[in-house]
Amino acid sequence: MVENGIGASLKRKEDNRFLTGKGNYTDDINRPGQTYAYIVRSPHAHATINSVDISAAKSAPGVVAVFVGQDLLDDAVGGLVCGASVTGKGGEVNKVPPRNVLTMDKARFVGDPIAVVIAETLAQAKDGAELVAIDYTELPSTVSTANSDADGAPQLHEECPNNVALDWELGDKAAVDAAFASAAKTAEVELVNNRMVTNAMEPRAAVGEYNSGTDDLTLYVTSQNPHVHRLVMSAFMNIAPEHKFRVVAPDVGGGFGSKIFTYNEEAICAWAAKRINRPVKWTSDRSEGFMSDAHGRDHVTKAEMAMDADGKFTGMRVTSKGNMGAYLQLFSVSIPTLFHGFLLAGQYTTPAIYLEMRCVMTNTAPVDAARGAGRPEATYLLERLVDVAAGEMGLDPAEIRRRNFIKADQMPYQTPVVQCYDSGDYHASLDMALKNADYDGFGARQAEAKGRGKLRGIGLSSYIEACGVAPSAAVGSLGVGVGLWESAQVRFNPTGGVTVFTGTHSHGQGHETAFAQLVTERLGVPVENVEVVHGDTDKGQFGMGTYGSRSLPVGGVAIANACDKIIAKGKKIAAHCLEAAEDDIEFGEGNFTVAGTDKVMNIAEVAFTAYVPHNYPEGVEPGLDEIAFFDPLNFSFPAGAHVCEVEVDPDTGTLEIVKYTAVDDFGTLVNPMIVAGQVHGGLAHGIGQALLENCVYDEDTGQLVSGSFQDYCMPRADNLPSFDVDYCPTVPIHNPLGVKGCGEAGAIAAPPAVINAIVNALGIKHLDMPATPEVVWRAAQAAS
């Protein structure tokens, strides 16, 4: 048994610097001679730009330079890219309207960047920006997810007639129609998946720096994937060749998807640093972030279920629209299609599923991946629909789930919507969750609450997600423009310390600790002797970064494989030194041993020998430094059952989550303390969506109404309960470490659990998120 290996709730290595104010976030970085950039943005949702007069701004005190879109084009800087090519109805691939870094012809959402003012101080840049004179002709705007494809709606892009970027379908329509034609009962729900602003607590930021002596460009940036940032800016935007371009994502204060993408301001800092030959820094205000960060969710959906007389699901039909915003961001259309549609089977044996998804352009900020990315939308509609179906059948919500679950002995299970689940025991996780939540005792608690004038409700959510993104060939065939393998380099230093370079990025997930535990488990090196390095393209090998709960299921396996290469080479060295045959060498807990003897050589001694190879096997290279790339064979499929119990005050519409019970199957847990923290955070995200958070654009003006923390309600400590977290693991056959990923589960599972509980409390069929006191009060009044 290795100390501090897999399964230990080791305190985090990264905590000391964060707790003592020694973190190094992008806005903490200042370079000699640095200038400050401020972005001039459109105040209009939709407008023709007639002229941009920068003359007054250029001569303002302290202003170094003012640039508009043409300046970037003059330097052959390309526009921002969409990495998705998803094939829709009729074999038609999604349209990709062009997007300049600084828009020139039209502004298409409130916050669309038009010019940048660079000055000696931020205050001077802001003052200069006031002097940029832009002549607009305002145009009618459209922000509605449901109606932007209607005849007569204002048009955003010539490339997207009727504002449709993609019409996509999935599944067997005829089979689903047949299921509905012969159904004993059907259920139907229409719902909105509310738009969210991701709101990592650290605003986005970038510092560009150019060295004219070496022609090297460096960009410090709030990124979840610095190599991908560099790739996009190099290959598609022509900012600098990859080998002359260093991208550093230092400490990053949360990502949740919003820091995957390459943004306008980041490209500007990189390009302008070379153009003016001085460092350029930009840090987002929170209000700017609300306007310009990629948003999440925003679907309007009709979902229907066909059932036989026993409540077995025989077919499901979903008709939905997803809001893409004004431009297609990096993943964009792949989220409401691939990452949403492929999850629609959930935990159930529904034999026929058909989805129609229309991706529409609107005069709003771009919408892209946000914690869960498509999977929360799928889970929400499915788990709401299942509860409506239970009502139609007169069955308990737990019972209708049990009647339709895929059974553990049916694994691996091929769903009708592409995914093939490799493991899971949905009956077991539901049983455990119901027990932990004292589901059987709910009736008594409900009656007791009623005596106090309160309405108590309980709601279930049996969710599944596809994580560990992703097998490269599979996603490539579906239109994703990159491979989604991961890399690791494990380097023994001559004195026995180990440096691990991972291509993933940690922005709160604790990789410096959990990945060190993996290495400790594998190599038997004390955990304090293992250092995990990430976030700098000049330090580590190419990697794809962190999103889609992929870091451990994909990146962790790469680390383990690199460790195995270290062991394989170490056996050759140890065999030589111990004068034994290589096949007789066994490795365990840090020691190479000649089988059946007490002849032993510690791995640190082997490492030293590899770097000081005086007595060394013939034909073996010196050094102990191995690299591995791992491309997963399948997605991983974390799943579980969550139970939410609420108490509603019908007179005020306020509610309290009195108990939240999570039972998750993440496979093997490397650091249970970190895993529980990921669950807690995901739940807060999901509960926030269900109860509080809503990004609103005014239907008439296209103005962002919820543009600050004063208007957009983030979950606070007093909005949430403490959580009851437990696990019901199964073994994934496709993952060599037996891990599944845990970062998104809470955000996926919680929204339907919460809404199902409220709906149960009120005795109604449905209510839309966010279930604010006003929404709940109105529903309670209507129901009474």
Next chain:
Amino acid sequence: MATVSMTVNGQAVSGEVEGRTLLVQFLRENLNLTGTHVGCDTSQCGACVVHVNGDSMKSCTMLALQADGAEVTTIEGLAQGGEMHPMQQAFQDNHGLQCGFCTPGMVMSAIDLVAKNPNPDEATIREQLEGNICRCTGYHNIVKAVQQAAKATGG
């Protein structure tokens, strides 16, 4: 520009600031004390909380000149002799932080909370931390950390 002087983490400091310079800007930019963070522009998030004359204060809500002559403590001033403050230690012990961005403000608020209410129950802790937003932890472990620190400091 005007001269402002104050004591920060026990050191007498002074600097030239504009009238509009916020205390948080003075700390971060003049003194290079970048542990205090800026997470919003509406005094909602609490990432910038420091102690001014012993009270927790959102340093984005105060002009640097208003702190003239004040005793200011930031996250950098908590650990003594290489030992973390019991609140910092409690945050580590309970995994009360993930990305670390809200953490300095959260710790500073929590210390003030316990100083003024040495034996807080969970509801009190949650209510008192309403001015500090965390996107990572769901607050579960932050609440546990504050409870541990309150016990450790004799609450």
